[in-house]
Each structure stands twice: as C-alpha cells, then as structure tokens.
Amino acid sequence: MDRVVTAARARRLARVLVSDLAAYAGDQVRIGLEKDDLFERLAGEIARARKYYLWHVDEAIAERARLFDFALVDVLVYGHRRVQTHIW
C-alpha cells in the first residue's frame, strides 16, 4: 500500500480500520459499551489497527495519532450511541 501523506487520506484510513474493527468484532462493541469496558475488551484489535495505521501513515502529518483516536471515538462510541448503557 502507498504511504499515506495527506491528512485527508490518513483520516480515511483510520475510519476504515476502526469501522472494520467494529464490523468484525460482532457484538463486542455493544457489550463493551454496556459493561463500560469497551477499550479494554477490544484492546488487542485496537492495538493491531493502530499499528497498521501508524505503519502506513507518514510521520510528517502532525495530527497523525490524534486522527486515529478521533476515529475510535467517532466510530466505536458515537456510532453506537443508541446502545442502552449507563455511560450516558
């Protein structure tokens, strides 16, 4: 895969990776939100996705790490905002 050198593509890659993570995790996202242990429950998958992301995204992109974190919150948390949980 080509090196990602623009913030727009980095953001896109982060969203795709986190979205894939959620798609392949099945019910684990919902259960993680219900039990308030989402990031511990998916720690391994998140770490692997982050590793893949950082491997391919150029270090020159200033917001590199934050873009991945934004995608995590956006896709895993906000994307499942209708889950019934005591968190909100």
Place this chain on the structure above:
Amino acid sequence: MRSLAEQNFYELIEAPLDGTPQQIERAYRMARAAYLPNSGATYSLYTSEDCAAILRRIEEAYAVLSDTRLRREYDARLGRSESAPPPAVREARAELPKPLEPVRDRRAEPVAAPQRARAELDVENGFAPENGVFDGEVLRRIRVSLGIELEEISAITKINDQHLRSIEGNSYDELPAPVYLRGFLKQIAKCLSLDPAQVADSYSNRMRESASRRA
C-alpha cells in the same frame, strides 16, 4: 488540510489528476456515497446541510471532470501541464497489465508463525496479491488500502455485510451458493477497480482447493 471550499475538484472527490474517466467515475461514486444521508462514513462529521452543500459541489466536480472539453479547460485553469497524454491514451495505458510483483524466496525464511486471526491485517503485506491469487484477505487489504469501508461496498453492491465478511474472512462454509458468490465477487472486484473475471476465478479456485484439502 485545506477546507472543502479551497479544494479543487480532484481533491474533493479524491481522484488522481491524471485519472482515467473510469477512475473519475469511481471516485465520484465513492465521494457521493460518503455524503449521502445516513452514510456511515460521515454521519457524525457533518450536519445534513453541510452534506447537501458538499454533495452539490461533488456533482459540480463530476459535471466538469466527466466532460472532456470542460475538464481540459479546468485543468488549464489549474495550471496543469499540457504535456499530459490525452484521456484516450491514459485509458489505454490503464488497460495494460501491471508488472508482476517479485516472488519472494521463502525457503531461507524461518518457519511461519501461527496463522493470524481472521480479522487481523498484516502490517507489512503489500497491495498486490502474490501469484495473482485473490483470496478474501487480499481483497480486504486492497479495500483498506483504497480507503473503502465494508459498509460502503455493501451500500454500492447491495451485498449483505455478513456475506462480505464471510468472503473476506475466507469462511467458505458460510458463503452463499456458488452462482451468487461469483456475482458477488465480480461486483466487489468492480468496486475495487480489479478485473472481475480474474477475481471470481481466483477466489473460486482457492475455495475449491480448500474444499479438496478438507475432503
């Protein structure tokens, strides 16, 4: 990053400056799908008014870039070199087979580690399939490298996302009947700008090999 208003039409739909009409068409469809109402890609990033405005701009971009004459004028305004080959030549070039990736000699390499979990992407693996074999993992790597979400493929092809996960996961027992599977594989290949027949043949062969090994 430049704001949407500052982006040129190519940046807006994330199409290459020297893209063929097919690439422009594909980029347009992907960009449009991302900003349609209820799109999973942008649901929390933009308001519906923002999305409507962006969609209008995407339509405007496509109207220009899909028209040879308007595109040439637009390119000139962007200050692009006129030495670029005409679209017909670029199209012909795009049809040429890509050079094969060098095959790695694995004889001297250490014994392979235990197989990865199905959903895990191999960090160091490249874009091109080895020996031209398209299995689910290769299709997934290509999709991710193109920045396309599974649900976007599902939205475009109307293939159930469970089927898509089974195809990418090489979960042969969970796949639909072969006649449907072949159609699904061709649609996925088109979304990824791959040769539909090659992908369908390669995947089916891989599936048969797996079945014969288990028999």
